[in-house]
Amino acid sequence: MKDLKIKKVIVEKGVSGQEFAQQILRRLPDIPVQTIKENESKAVHDIQNMGKEILHLLPYKGEFLKPCPGTREYICCGYQILNVATNCPLDCSYCILQSYFNQPYLKTFVNLEQGVEQVLKIIDSNPDLVFRIGTGEFTDSLAIDPITRWSDWLLPLFSKRKNAVLELKTKTDNIRGLLTSKFRDRIIVSWSLNSPFIAVREEHRAASLKKRLEAARQCQSEGFVVGFHFDPLIPHPKWKEEYTKTLELLDKYIDPKGIIWISLGSLRFMPGLKPIIRRRHPDTCVLDGEFIMGLDGKMRYFKPIRMELYSYMRKNLEKWHPDPGLYLCMESHDVWQKSMGWSPETSNGLKRYLDRRVVEIFG
Amino acid sequence: MDTQKFATADLHLIDTDRINDSPGPYGMSFGFELKPLVRSIKTVGLLNVPVLIEDGEGAKTVISGYRRIQAVKSLKWDNMPCRVLQKSEFSPLECLLLNLHENLATRNLNNVEKGMVLSHLNSYLPLNEIMKDYMPLLDLPSNEEKFDLFLKIEKELDENIKIYLARGHISLQGVRMLLDMDPASRLSVFGLISNLKFNINQQIQLINYLIDISHITKASVIELLKDQPLENIRLNDNLNTPQKAKAVLRLLRTRRFPSLTEAEKTFNKMVSKLDLPERVRIDPPLFFESPDYRLEILFKEGKELREKIGRLFKMDGIEEIGNPWERGA
Ligand code: SF4
Numbered sequence: 186m187k188d189l190k191i192k193k194v195i196v197e198k199g200v201s202g203q204e205f206a207q208q209i210l211r212r213l214p215d216i217p218v219q220t221i222k223e224n225e226s227k228a229v230h231d232i233q234n235m236g237k238e239i240l241h242l243l244p245y246k247g248e249f250l251k252p253c254p255g256t257r258e259y260i261c262c263g264y265q266i267l268n269v270a271t272n273c274p275l276d277c278s279y280c281i282l283q284s285y286f287n288q289p290y291l292k293t294f295v296n297l298e299q300g301v302e303q304v305l306k307i308i309d310s311n312p313d314l315v316f317r318i319g320t321g322e323f324t325d326s327l328a329i330d331p332i333t334r335w336s337d338w339l340l341p342l343f344s345k346r347k348n349a350v351l352e353l354k355t356k357t358d359n360i361r362g363l364l365t366s367k368f369r370d371r372i373i374v375s376w377s378l379n380s381p382f383i384a385v386r387e388e389h390r391a392a393s394l395k396k397r398l399e400a401a402r403q404c405q406s407e408g409f410v411v412g413f414h415f416d417p418l419i420p421h422p423k424w425k426e427e428y429t430k431t432l433e434l435l436d437k438y439i440d441p442k443g444i445i446w447i448s449l450g451s452l453r454f455m456p457g458l459k460p461i462i463r464r465r466h467p468d469t470c471v472l473d474g475e476f477i478m479g480l481d482g483k484m485r486y487f488k489p490i491r492m493e494l495y496s497y498m499r500k501n502l503e504k505w506h507p508d509p510g511l512y513l514c515m516e517s518h519d520v521w522q523k524s525m526g527w528s529p530e531t532s533n534g535l536k537r538y539l540d541r542r543v544v545e546i547f548g
Numbered sequence: 549m550d551t552q553k554f555a556t557a558d559l560h561l562i563d564t565d566r567i568n569d570s571p572g573p574y575g576m577s578f579g580f581e582l583k584p585l586v587r588s589i590k591t592v593g594l595l596n597v598p599v600l601i602e603d604g605e606g607a608k609t610v611i612s613g614y615r616r617i618q619a620v621k622s623l624k625w626d627n628m629p630c631r632v633l634q635k636s637e638f639s640p641l642e643c644l645l646l647n648l649h650e651n652l653a654t655r656n657l658n659n660v661e662k663g664m665v666l667s668h669l670n671s672y673l674p675l676n677e678i679m680k681d682y683m684p685l686l687d688l689p690s691n692e693e694k695f696d697l698f699l700k701i702e703k704e705l706d707e708n709i710k711i712y713l714a715r716g717h718i719s720l721q722g723v724r725m726l727l728d729m730d731p732a733s734r735l736s737v738f739g740l741i742s743n744l745k746f747n748i749n750q751q752i753q754l755i756n757y758l759i760d761i762s763h764i765t766k767a768s769v770i771e772l773l774k775d776q777p778l779e780n781i782r783l784n785d786n787l788n789t790p791q792k793a794k795a796v797l798r799l800l801r802t803r804r805f806p807s808l809t810e811a812e813k814t815f816n817k818m819v820s821k822l823d824l825p826e827r828v829r830i831d832p833p834l835f836f837e838s839p840d841y842r843l844e845i846l847f848k849e850g851k852e853l854r855e856k857i858g859r860l861f862k863m864d865g866i867e868e869i870g871n872p873w874e875r876g877a
Pocket of ligand 1: 272273274275276277279280281282322323324325356
C-alpha cells in the first residue's frame with residue numbers, strides 16, 4: 186500500500202481514556218490531536234478527499250456484528266460483518282463508501298473490546314452454527330492495521346473459537362501485524378484482486394498486484410489460510426488478456442491447495458453513486474459498462490456480460506485447480522447455473538457450501 | 549432588526565426615472581410574468597408600495613417591490629409612491645432580509661430566485677448560519693452540496709437555462725448535470741433539449757447517454773451532437789418534435805447499450821416469427837434480468853381463452869422463446 190498518512194486525530198470526549206484509543210494515540214506521537222464532544226464532528230464538504238487523512242476515534246453505538254446486507258433477489262453468502270471501522274484510506278474509484286462522503290474521516294471504533302465481547306458471546310452460545318466473520322466490508326481490513334493493530338486484538342480471540350472464522354480482506358501488503366502474531370488457526374487472510382489494468386487505473390493507493398500476491402505468498406508460507414476475491418470484475422478493453430495476467434501472477438505466487446475460497450463478483454452500485462464517481466474520478470472507466478437496474482435496485486451489468494465474466498474466470502481458475510472454492514457474490518440462481526455449472530439454489534445453500542469449506546480446511 | 553423603523557419609514561412620491569433599473573444587491577426576482585401585475589395596477593392602483601434605500605447622494609436602490617416598479621414603468625407613470633429608507637440607518641443585511649421575508653410571505657421563490665437569495669446571503673452571513681436558518685426557510689435541505697449547486701445556478705448558469713429552470717421545464721438534477729459540463733457542451737446540449745422539447749425525464753436520459761458515450765468513445769459531447777445519424781433525425785421532416793426527441797434517445801440508447809439493444813432486437817424477432825393470436829403477447833423480463841418471461845392473453849370469455857391456449861399449445865417455435873443471447877434469432 187502507498188504510504189498511509191494520518192495528519193490529524195479527532196478524539197471524541199470520553200474515549201481517550203480507553204485502552205484501545207490510548208494505544209492508537211501512542212502509535213501516532215507527532216500527530217495533532219483534537220478532542221471534540223460527541224456528535225460534534227462536522228460534516229465536511231470535501232467530496233474529493235473525504236477526510237481520508239484524519240483518524241476519528243469514537244465509540245460505536247450499534248450492533249458490532251451484522252449480517253452482510255444481502256437481498257432476497259440474489260443469492261447471498263451469509264457472511265457476517267464485524268464493524269471495526271468505516272471509511273478507508275485507499276481510494277478505489279468504484280468504492281461504495283464514497284456515498285458517505287458527508288460522513289468523512291477514518292472512523293475507528295475504540296469500544297471494540299466491549300463490542301467483540303458481545304460478539305464472542307453470540308458465537309459461543311451457538312456452537313452448532315458456523316460464523317464466517319469479516320472486517321472488510323466498510324473498510325479495508327488491514328489498511329490501518331499498522332496504527333490500530335486490530336490483528337493483535339482479534340487473532341487470539343477468534344483463533345480459539347471452533348465454530349467461527351475471521352476473514353481479513355485487503356488490497357494492501359500490511360501483513361507485519363499478522364506475521365508477528367502467533368495465532369493462525371481459524372484466521373483467513375484474503376486479497377481482492379483485479380486485472381492489472383483496473384488495479385493501476387482504479388484502485389488508487391492500493392498495493393500493486395504483485396505486492397498483494399507477495400504478501401499472500403508470505404502469509405500462506407507462514408501458515409495462514411488465504412482466500413481471494415475477484416470483486417468487482419469489470420469488463421474493459423482486452424479484459425480477458427488482462428485478467429489472465431492476474432491469474433498467471435496468482436499461479437506464480439500461490440499454491441492453490443488450501444485456498445479456502447475465491448469469490449467472483451461483478452461491479453454493482455446504488456444509482457446515486459454514479460454522479461459521485463463521475464465527480465471524484467473523472468477519468469474512470471468503471472462506469473463505461475452496460476449497466477442495468479438489477480432486481481435489488483442496484484446497477485449491475487447486463488446478464489450475459491456478467492455470465493461471460495464469470496465463465497471465463499471459472500474456466501481458467503478451474504484449470505489452475507479443480508476445486509478452488511469458487512462462489513459468486515450476489516448472483517441469481519440462473520446465472521450460477523449457467524456460468525458455474527451448478528447452483529446452491531438459495532442463500533442457505535451457499536451458506537452450507539461455504540461452511541463446508543471452513544470445516545474442510547480448519548476442521 | 550428594528551422592524552418598527554421599516555414600518556414608519558417615510559412615504560415619498562418618487563420620479564420613476566430616478567429609481568435604479570437593475571434588481572440591485574437585494575433583488576430576488578427572476579423569470580416572472582409582468583402582465584398580470586400590470587393589469588392589476590392599471591385596474592386598482594398600487595396597493596403595496598415598494599421600499600427603496602437612498603444613499604447620501606440621492607440615488608435610490610430597490611429593496612423590495614422590483615416587479616411593481618417594472619410594472620409601473622411599463623405603464624409609463626411619471627412617479628410612484630415608495631417608502632424610502634436612509635442608508636445610514638439600515639445595514640445591507642437588514643435590507644436583504646426585509647425583501648426576503650416580504651417575498652416569502654407572498655409567494656414561492658423559484659429555483660433561480662433561491663440561488664439569488666443564497667448568493668446574496670453568502671456575502672453577509674457565515675455558512676453555518678445559512679445552513680441552519682436560511683436553507684430550511686427556502687425549503688431546501690441544509691447540506692452544503694445543495695448550497696453549492698444553488699450558488700452555481702446563480703453564478704454560472706446561462707440565462708436561457710435559468711429561464712427554463714425558473715419555469716420548471718428542467719429539473720434541478722438536469723441542471724446539476726449540465727453544470728458539470730464545460731460551458732460550450734452545456735449550451736449545445738441545452739440547444740438540443742429546447743429545440744426538441746425533451747421532457748424532464750427525457751432530458752436526464754439524454755444527458756446521461758451523452759456523458760457516458762463521450763467517456764466511452766472519447767469523443768466530446770459537441771462532436772457527438774454533430775454525428776450524422778443524429779443530425780439526420782433533427783432534419784427529418786417526416787417526424788414531429790416529440791418523435792424526433794424519442795428517435796434521438798433511441799439512437800443514443802443503442803450506442804450506450806449495444807448488447808442490451810441487440811438482445812431486445814433478437815427477442816422481438818423471435819416473437820414476431822410466431823403467429824401469435826390477436827391480443828396475446830410475450831414480454832421479456834425488464835432488462836432480461838429476472839429469469840421469468842411473461843405471457844399475456846386478453847380474452848372476453850372462456851371459449852376464446854381455450855381457443856387461444858389451444859393455438860399456443862400447437863404453435864411451432866414457441867419453445868425457442870428464451871434468453872436471446874443463448875438462442876440467436
Ligand atoms: S479497499 Fe475497499 S473499502 Fe477501501 S476504498 Fe477500495 S473498495 Fe473502498
